[in-house]
Amino acid sequence: xxxxxxxxxxxxxxxxxxxxxxxxxxxxxxxxxxxxxxxxxxxxxxxxxxxxxxxxxxxxxxxxxxxxxxxxxxxxxxxxxxxxxxxxxxxxxxxxxxxxxxxxxxxxxxxxxxxxxxxxxxxxxxxxxxxxxxxxxxxxxxxxxxxxxxxxxxxxxxxxxxxxxxxxxxxxxxxxxxxxxxxxxxxxxxxxxxxxxxxxxxxxxxxxxxxxxxxxxxxxxxxxxxxxxxxxxxxxxxxxxxxxxxxxxxxxxxxxxxxxxxxxxxxxxxxxxxxxxxxxxxxxxxxxxxxxxxxxxxxxxxxxxxxxxxxxxxxxxxxxxxxxxxxxxxxxxxxxxxxxxxxxxxxxxxxxxxxxxxxxxxxxxxxxxxxxxxxxxxxxxxxxxxxxxxxxxxxxxxxxxxxxxxxxxxxxx
Amino acid sequence: xxxxxxxxxxxxxxxxxxxxxxxxxxxxxxxxxxxxxxxxxxxxxxxxxxxxxxxxxxxxxxxxxxxxxxxxxxxxxxxxxxxxxxxxxxxxxxxxxxxxxxxxxxxxxxxxxxxxxxxxxxxxxxxxxxxxxxxxxxxxxxxxxxxxxxxxxxxxxxxxxxxxxxxxxxxxxxxxxxxxxxxxxxxxxxxxxxxxxxxxxxxxxxxxxxxxxxxxxxxxxxxxxxxxxxxxxxxxxxxxxxxxxxxxxxxxxxxxxxxxxxxxxxxxxxxxxxxxxxxxxxxxxxxxxxxxxxxxxxxxxxxxxxxxxxxxxxxxxxxxxxxxxxxxxxxxxxxxxxxxxxxxxxxxxxxxxxxxxxxxxxxxxxxxxxxxxxxxxxxxxxxxxxxxxxxxxxxxxxxxxxxxxxxxxxxxx
Numbered sequence: 048x049x050x051x052x053x054x055x056x057x058x059x060x061x062x063x064x065x066x067x068x069x070x071x072x073x074x075x076x077x078x079x080x081x082x083x084x085x086x087x088x089x090x091x092x093x094x095x096x097x098x099x100x101x102x103x104x105x106x107x108x109x110x111x112x113x114x115x116x117x118x119x120x121x122x123x124x125x126x127x128x129x130x131x132x133x134x135x136x137x138x139x140x141x142x143x144x145x146x147x148x149x150x151x152x153x154x155x156x157x158x159x160x161x162x163x164x165x166x167x168x169x170x171x172x173x174x175x176x177x178x179x180x181x182x183x184x185x186x187x188x189x190x191x192x193x194x195x196x197x198x199x200x201x202x203x204x205x206x207x208x209x210x211x212x213x214x215x216x217x218x219x220x221x222x223x224x225x226x227x228x229x230x231x232x233x234x235x236x237x238x239x240x241x242x243x244x245x246x247x248x249x250x251x252x253x254x255x256x257x258x259x260x261x262x263x264x265x266x267x268x269x270x271x272x273x274x275x276x277x278x279x280x281x282x283x284x285x286x287x288x289x290x291x292x293x294x295x296x297x298x299x300x301x302x303x304x305x306x307x308x309x310x311x312x313x314x315x316x317x318x319x320x321x322x323x324x325x326x327x328x329x330x331x332x333x334x335x336x337x338x339x340x341x342x343x344x345x346x347x348x349x350x351x352x353x354x355x356x357x358x359x360x361x362x363x364x365x366x367x368x369x370x371x372x373x374x375x376x377x378x379x380x381x382x383x384x385x386x387x388x389x390x391x392x393x394x395x396x397x398x399x400x401x402x403x404x405x406x407x408x409x410x411x412x413x414x415x416x417x418x419x420x421x422x423x424x425x426x427x428x429x430x431x432x433x434x435x436x437x438x439x440x441x442x443x444x445x446x447x448x449x450x451x452x453x454x455x456x457x458x459x460x
Numbered sequence: 461x462x463x464x465x466x467x468x469x470x471x472x473x474x475x476x477x478x479x480x481x482x483x484x485x486x487x488x489x490x491x492x493x494x495x496x497x498x499x500x501x502x503x504x505x506x507x508x509x510x511x512x513x514x515x516x517x518x519x520x521x522x523x524x525x526x527x528x529x530x531x532x533x534x535x536x537x538x539x540x541x542x543x544x545x546x547x548x549x550x551x552x553x554x555x556x557x558x559x560x561x562x563x564x565x566x567x568x569x570x571x572x573x574x575x576x577x578x579x580x581x582x583x584x585x586x587x588x589x590x591x592x593x594x595x596x597x598x599x600x601x602x603x604x605x606x607x608x609x610x611x612x613x614x615x616x617x618x619x620x621x622x623x624x625x626x627x628x629x630x631x632x633x634x635x636x637x638x639x640x641x642x643x644x645x646x647x648x649x650x651x652x653x654x655x656x657x658x659x660x661x662x663x664x665x666x667x668x669x670x671x672x673x674x675x676x677x678x679x680x681x682x683x684x685x686x687x688x689x690x691x692x693x694x695x696x697x698x699x700x701x702x703x704x705x706x707x708x709x710x711x712x713x714x715x716x717x718x719x720x721x722x723x724x725x726x727x728x729x730x731x732x733x734x735x736x737x738x739x740x741x742x743x744x745x746x747x748x749x750x751x752x753x754x755x756x757x758x759x760x761x762x763x764x765x766x767x768x769x770x771x772x773x774x775x776x777x778x779x780x781x782x783x784x785x786x787x788x789x790x791x792x793x794x795x796x797x798x799x800x801x802x803x804x805x806x807x808x809x810x811x812x813x814x815x816x817x818x819x820x821x822x823x824x825x826x827x828x829x830x831x832x833x834x835x836x837x838x839x840x841x842x843x844x845x846x847x848x849x850x851x852x853x854x855x856x857x858x859x860x861x862x863x864x865x866x867x868x869x870x871x872x873x
Binding site for chain 1: 476559567572575657672673678696702703707790812813817819820821846860867869870
């Protein structure tokens with residue numbers, strides 16, 4: 048694994064300085080990189096058109112080609128997003144806990160960068176720049192491994208980033224791109240415990256599963272969202288229609304969209320026709336048998352409860368009570384975003400307490416699970432794991448901490 | 461893996477109730493278990509004597525047999541430690557962050573249990589009770605896999621624990637013991653992603669390495685400590701002697717003991733004879749060549765810089781300056797506990813900021829890295845990893861969080 052090792056050694060060397068770099072220097076570096084991306088615009092778009100040509104040649108799907116494509120507007124967006132990271136608060140060397148113990152030692156829990164973050168990602172070239180910006184601002188070096196289909200775009204972007212860093216107080220070695228597309232290098236990255244402190248896979252479930260199964264390096268799972276909205280017996284039905292419509296259809300290709308609607312049996316007859324009327328023109332419904340007794344929709348099978356559609360499809364199930372709703376969510380949910388619509392205080396508390404997910408909503412659309420909405424700024428994704436960070440992974444989630452213990456000669460009895 | 465799976469299904473079922481159990485019920489359960497351990501005292505000691513007999517038969521080392529042995533006094537200590545967990549604050553369903561975003565949604569970051577914790581541990585049977593108590597108080601179910609040498613002791617302890625739980629409001633199923641000693645069951649545990657949220661290995665480096673290499677379940681590395689004390693040019697030499705003596709010799713078999721002494725070259729001639737006079741009768745010194753020019757000690761080799769002695773041995777190296785000291789620590793340290801003795805403000809800040817470890821000390825003995833000392837209460841160990849928890853792992857580190865989002869019908873634009 049000497050190729051990855053070589054990159055790793057460069058990163059570990061760069062890490063020492065970056066980890067304690069002043070915010071001012073990191074912001075200057077981001078600014079210089081923005082300017083450099085602007086200057087390299089033509090090269091980047093030209094490189095991207097090579098990738099697009101190649102993708103068309105192998106008959107890549109239109110959706111995937113669209114993800115891969117860069118144009119002036121998209122590059123503007125990428126540069127704008129990077130500029131915005133300048134305004135975010137530096138998450139490093141802060142403390143929300145300082146205390147003094149009885150022998151006079153003062154202990155401070157201080158935030159520090161993780162060290163080196165590895166990103167393994169699929170076609171979108173914007174990840175190259177986004178992930179770099181978040182890593183730099185949080186004081187972390189970064190090793191990037193994009194998909195082979197975006198290799199020309201990514202190389203051009205990294206070249207522009209490094210050119211920008213060269214004009215800044217931060218070393219260009221803080222970013223290392225894995226230019227070899229052989230999958231073996233992914234495996235090497237996943238085993239590079241000495242050089243990488245955290246790997247974040249960004250892509251589909253298959254990529255995430257591969258990373259989780261093979262990594263000995265710590266990982267952060269920014270996973271899929273099979274999200275539910277439960278409309279309780281006491282729900283305000285108009286509120287519920289709005290919430291379900293928004294959660295399902297405001298944008299369907301996102302991890303916090305609602306995939307299954309659970310409806311309390313006592314209001315099913317009143318509510319289902321309302322929501323069906325509102326959504327039938329844009330959404331395909333798939334229902335359990337009790338649903339189909341009320342509205343005329345396709346039949347849902349077990350795979351419908353399991354699937355993250357990311358599409359204009361909604362599974363619908365009538366449940367006996369809140370306990371059955373919670374049970375369904377625990378069985379099929381991916382612990383991402385879950386909502387209850389209710390006017391009942393006891394049920395609201397029960398649902399919020401019992402449902403095990405990164406975010407649990409009362410009377411609101413699940414679409415708000417987002418680092419920007421939460422006030423965290425840009426994010427690496429939404430973590431569905433329990434360790435380290437759960438929910439939106441912004442700058443404050445890309446650090447660890449250390450304890451400082453300040454004394455005047457204290458020894459232990 | 462059906463044996464582990466069966467246990468896992470029982471734990472997942474028990475988890476639902478335990479995760480939201482009131483503190484009062486959890487404390488009652490701990491009390492009932494303490495009483496039950498008292499009642500089962502004779503059975504436990506008898507079972508332990510079987511393990512000891514077996515250990516003697518296979519000529520286990522005296523040190524290991526001592527770790528395995530229970531007697532009335534040790535059992536008293538185990539029960540006392542469990543009683544003390546009653547007094548610790550419940551870490552579940554607390555928040556240090558509640559905020560409201562511009563559309564009126566209120567977001568609370570709430571602590572919640574991890575779910576199911578797996579412990580894989582070596583001979584000491586006290587871990588069975590300690591780990592159970594910490595898991596219960598933090599609302600987590602527990603799967604225990606002790607060493608085969610302690611199988612009778614552990615079975616008797618778990619039997620007593622379950623008998624106590626039966627008299628309490630908490631289900632006896634929250635604790636599952638892996639009674640099969642075949643190593644394959646360890647591997648099954650390490651792959652049981654569906655049933656275990658976190659595995660903590662408690663034992664030697666070999667066990668930790670095995671777990672880290674083979675686990676797909678998230679792990680918490682409570683690793684070894686190759687800790688350093690750097691005596692800077694400006695150090696108060698008397699203070700430094702006291703600190704080094706305490707860090708090295710107050711107790712040697714612990715992970716926060718000092719293993720290597722680093723001395724600034726400008727004070728080496730004054731300081732080394734002082735520390736040598738103070739410690740030579742109890743500690744074996746092994747020095748670099750510059751050390752041996754000043755005091756007459758054995759030669760240190762590279763392996764001395766690498767080794768966690770856990771013994772009355774101290775490696776000594778003279779360094780040119782603080783940069784070389786930090787570099788030595790980064791090369792050989794295990795990111796556990798590192799100390800500087802100095803009266804120089806700039807150097808103190810440099811060391812505290814640059815040294816990458818769970819705990820970094822100024823003018824104090826490294827022996828204070830301890831959940832009890834920090835005010836966390838009992839602990840599962842000292843984490844030397846960067847993800848999730850770093851430093852002492854007490855109750856507050858055995859939880860994750862979820863975001864509650866409370867609204868009145870909010871939808872996303």
